[in-house]
Amino acid sequence: MIEIKDVSKLFKTKSGDVQAVDNVSIQVDKGEIFGVIGYSGAGKSTLIRLLNGLETVSSGDIRIGDDYINALSGRALRQKRQKVSMIFQHFNLLWSRTVEQNISFPLEIAGVNRRERKKRVKELIDLVGLTGREKAYPSQLSGGQKQRVGIARALSNEPEVLLCDEATSALDPETTDEVLDLLLDIREKLGLTIVLITHEMYVIRKICDRAAVMENGRVVEIGEIKQLFRNPQSSVTKRFVKDDIDDEETNVSFEALREQFPNAELVKLSFVGSKSKTPIVSKIIKKYDVDMNIIAGSIKHTNKESFGHLHVTIDTSPSVLEAITKDLAAENVKLEVETHG
Numbered sequence: 001m002i003e004i005k006d007v008s009k010l011f012k013t014k015s016g017d018v019q020a021v022d023n024v025s026i027q028v029d030k031g032e033i034f035g036v037i038g039y040s041g042a043g044k045s046t047l048i049r050l051l052n053g054l055e056t057v058s059s060g061d062i063r064i065g066d067d068y069i070n071a072l073s074g075r076a077l078r079q080k081r082q083k084v085s086m087i088f089q090h091f092n093l094l095w096s097r098t099v100e101q102n103i104s105f106p107l108e109i110a111g112v113n114r115r116e117r118k119k120r121v122k123e124l125i126d127l128v129g130l131t132g133r134e135k136a137y138p139s140q141l142s143g144g145q146k147q148r149v150g151i152a153r154a155l156s157n158e159p160e161v162l163l164c165d166e167a168t169s170a171l172d173p174e175t176t177d178e179v180l181d182l183l184l185d186i187r188e189k190l191g192l193t194i195v196l197i198t199h200e201m202y203v204i205r206k207i208c209d210r211a212a213v214m215e216n217g218r219v220v221e222i223g224e225i226k227q228l229f230r231n232p233q234s235s236v237t238k239r240f241v242k243d244d245i246d247d248e249e250t251n252v253s254f255e256a257l258r259e260q261f262p263n264a265e266l267v268k269l270s271f272v273g274s275k276s277k278t279p280i281v282s283k284i285i286k287k288y289d290v291d292m293n294i295i296a297g298s299i300k301h302t303n304k305e306s307f308g309h310l311h312v313t314i315d316t317s318p319s320v321l322e323a324i325t326k327d328l329a330a331e332n333v334k335l336e337v338e339t340h341g
């Protein structure tokens, strides 16, 4: 559906050249929710603006559907933009227009007749759950409702791709969840392909199928969400994953534990999906006759499955620990030693 091939973007500024996007290649399948995550300045905004032709590539190609975005201009580009629409962090609504007038606006520009517009606007209002709020002005809506209007407006011309530019960054956690659920729902109902950029790993985990991690304009890691969480490779991915996983309960103080269990190994067990239900810990305790204490644990959910971590102490010899590590690996549970006893 989307093919970004060897794309670079260089900005020439008075204070020198800025390589905002550096030789990036990404493919996104039809119906996929693909996330791009990175800290400020990583190049996410530039990349997403290249996708809808708001910026032009310095080199490389971007294909969406049958069209090469960099080969389009003028009317052809404007038409393509109707099929590659976008929602924004600050909603970008027209403040003097009501909800229904905002949603109708792109249809007016596209020359859709009044009757058709009315029908389409009603469908979209139902789809995003704003029935009853048609005549409200943006200033009368909550942040979540404003983003719903943004989503409905972006969907008005039946796009193939929806680009989300930090779409939930201005929202509180509960409203973020509502908007993310709406995006999942829309993907389900419309088979839409979604590309989102964010600096929040939570957003990636909650709805994306795959993600790319950017740093200094480059993609440093790309993969399925499960893989990024289970086995992050780059230091920046590790930081994002850690920030998302480490809630207060799992913030284990290793120093205190070392004092409490001076002879034990402190280990982290990571598991995915159904394995979280099998009695792996009790099997290991019985088989090796070892003492294990569960210190902390957490389970997180992605749009496909759950994965979790258990922090435990094991009082045993290095050779038995090695055998346990192998047994667990066969069950798809990763054992990492956190501190040495």
Ligand SMILES: Nc1ncnc2c1ncn2[C@@H]1O[C@H](COP(=O)(O)OP(=O)(O)OP(=O)(O)O)[C@@H](O)[C@H]1O
Pocket: 011, 012, 013, 018, 019, 020, 038, 039, 040, 041, 042, 043, 044, 045, 046, 047, 199
């Ligand atoms: N129009 C521009 N002219 C010059 N430099 C730019 C321009 N747009 C972006 N940059 C630079 O390109 C780099 C990448 O910026 P970009 O906005 O794409 O990153 P980002 O990951 O989206 O960060 P943020 O979340 O802060 O927007 C930064 O160094 C930025 O200063």
